[in-house]
Amino acid sequence: MTSAAAAGTGAAEGTPRGRPRSEAAELAIVGAVLRLLDRGGSLGGMSVEGIAAEAGVGKATIYRRWPNKEALLLDVLVRTELPEPEYVDGTVRDVLVEIMEFFRMAALARRERSTLTLLDQFRAVPELHQRYLDQVIAPRRARLRKLITRGMERGEIRADIDPDLLGDLLVGPMLTRTLLHPDAGLDDPTLSATIVDTLLQGIAPVASGT
Amino acid sequence: MTSAAAAGTGAAEGTPRGRPRSEAAELAIVGAVLRLLDRGGSLGGMSVEGIAAEAGVGKATIYRRWPNKEALLLDVLVRTELPEPEYVDGTVRDVLVEIMEFFRMAALARRERSTLTLLDQFRAVPELHQRYLDQVIAPRRARLRKLITRGMERGEIRADIDPDLLGDLLVGPMLTRTLLHPDAGLDDPTLSATIVDTLLQGIAPVASGT
Numbered sequence: 001m002t003s004a005a006a007a008g009t010g011a012a013e014g015t016p017r018g019r020p021r022s023e024a025a026e027l028a029i030v031g032a033v034l035r036l037l038d039r040g041g042s043l044g045g046m047s048v049e050g051i052a053a054e055a056g057v058g059k060a061t062i063y064r065r066w067p068n069k070e071a072l073l074l075d076v077l078v079r080t081e082l083p084e085p086e087y088v089d090g091t092v093r094d095v096l097v098e099i100m101e102f103f104r105m106a107a108l109a110r111r112e113r114s115t116l117t118l119l120d121q122f123r124a125v126p127e128l129h130q131r132y133l134d135q136v137i138a139p140r141r142a143r144l145r146k147l148i149t150r151g152m153e154r155g156e157i158r159a160d161i162d163p164d165l166l167g168d169l170l171v172g173p174m175l176t177r178t179l180l181h182p183d184a185g186l187d188d189p190t191l192s193a194t195i196v197d198t199l200l201q202g203i204a205p206v207a208s209g210t
Numbered sequence: 211m212t213s214a215a216a217a218g219t220g221a222a223e224g225t226p227r228g229r230p231r232s233e234a235a236e237l238a239i240v241g242a243v244l245r246l247l248d249r250g251g252s253l254g255g256m257s258v259e260g261i262a263a264e265a266g267v268g269k270a271t272i273y274r275r276w277p278n279k280e281a282l283l284l285d286v287l288v289r290t291e292l293p294e295p296e297y298v299d300g301t302v303r304d305v306l307v308e309i310m311e312f313f314r315m316a317a318l319a320r321r322e323r324s325t326l327t328l329l330d331q332f333r334a335v336p337e338l339h340q341r342y343l344d345q346v347i348a349p350r351r352a353r354l355r356k357l358i359t360r361g362m363e364r365g366e367i368r369a370d371i372d373p374d375l376l377g378d379l380l381v382g383p384m385l386t387r388t389l390l391h392p393d394a395g396l397d398d399p400t401l402s403a404t405i406v407d408t409l410l411q412g413i414a415p416v417a418s419g420t
Contacts, residue, residue, distance in 0.1 A: 173382050191375075204412075
């Protein structure tokens, strides 16, 4: 879990955007947005002027990197996401547990930082919300679907289940515990394995299961 | 599902708050908040003055009913929730499917109205978010836990499962499909039964399940 546990700016990696000096300006701008949010600023009320002033750069420095405010804000959100790990090729059970651990770590990290607020604010702005769904959530869902489908092909998962529904069953508890029941125990290190094993075995008593 | 399917103002029912004239003023005030939100207003930027002006009442009319803006906003949110049905006393499987149908209908109704935005805005204001969790979500979770525990006592659900985790597994897919995958099919009338049956049977192939 080393790669998943390390907080990082994964989205920016592998995408060189110029000289180190440029990267420093970029980080200053991203940091400025996060500080403004931490102080209770809203995405709607945030202006490129205000962000530039907080970052100590000119507006042109921002527009050289992002075409508009929305693109900058999406980039800020993506940079606060944990980078998704490369999954090892084990049994489906083990790979799913590893993925759940990634979601658990991401949810815990989100609780520590202002990301939850940022994400909530994104949801309140339909255009930003859609960008987040398309560029962050949809690719993640596609990867999970692929892993589940592979498990079905190998005979480790029943083939008559909708892979997307299974994805929702796996991710759902992490989301409810982030948004609805923050005290319900995302800290539990056995949570991921318990979710996967409960789904594999089913909740009906074994006697009536066959 | 008649009671669950009917959109209503359940929170206000059974709580007489004065004469009909008073109720009309109350509805005008609640309607004013919803209109302000529909127009893109934020909870933080909303003032009692602004709400009173939109509703065509005086500030005193608002303060006679709600001690402060937060109490009014929570009441607006509660009124946009569907009333939870009284569950029939059938098999745990049937009762759980009925509960899931309630959550599905609630999620669909939320998608039609501005409630999602309202809920998002609540999340962005910690104090309002906490009130919503305490007064709306926690009692709902407690009811679900009670039903699951009863199913365990009757031998219909494995007794070695954490009832709260099972609650999260049930509700999770409705939440992911509301927030993360709005196109993934909350409209499917078989979704609730599929979720419950998948959880009961488990996702491991039957041959390796015993």
